[in-house]
Amino acid sequence: MAENDFEAPREREMAGGDEPYNDKMPRRFQRRRPRQVIPDYVDWRDVDYLRQFIPERGKIMPRRISMISAKDQRRIATAIKRARSMALLPFVWE
């Protein structure tokens, strides 16, 4: 019985409030990867590791697709930029 008490209000919400609200909701992105474990120290010379955050075009992968935390994204972005300045990674892929 206790379980039913918890479920009842949720059903009410689903019936009434959810459908009109759905139009205003931002579209959810389909491409989602599981959260990766980023090492504590991101080495800017480790090109093979950084390559997984660079799609075909050579841009840095946005956070909404790679699903890493904001802190990790910042660390990886700086590492990629350092590697780029030393011609270890390209600015653009053709």
Added chain:
Amino acid sequence: MRLYSQKEEIKLANRTYEVMYIIDPETEVDKITTLNETIGQLIEKEGGTIVRMDDIGRRNLAYPIKKKKEGYYVLFEVDGSGQEILELERRMRVNDAIMRYITVRVDEDRKKAEKIQAKREKRTSQRAKFRQTEGTAETAAEASV
């Protein structure tokens, strides 16, 4: 000129830098070795210590620099106060054989990483302890029933 307090002096004394530079691949091998030696001597003269000297060698560049597709990479890891880096960068800027250089301060990030790792280890050990106690409690409860 700025006068440093004692605390800041201590901070300045132990820093770690990674210095990487790309030498023009068309320079002769002898010149490259002498250049590396002079840079090593310069660092030691200015009061730094070389932790690691890595001669990476020829590598394809990700994009052409000065119309060249290859470069000779050299990496130094230097412990010091920062004064030797100042002098080193000045020299590298003037040198025509060096196409690119970069210096990165790495000690702060490494310390942070060590801290995080220590924290994680502590947490896992505590969890293991908690689990053990929980398990013993459960077995004790079962025994009493």
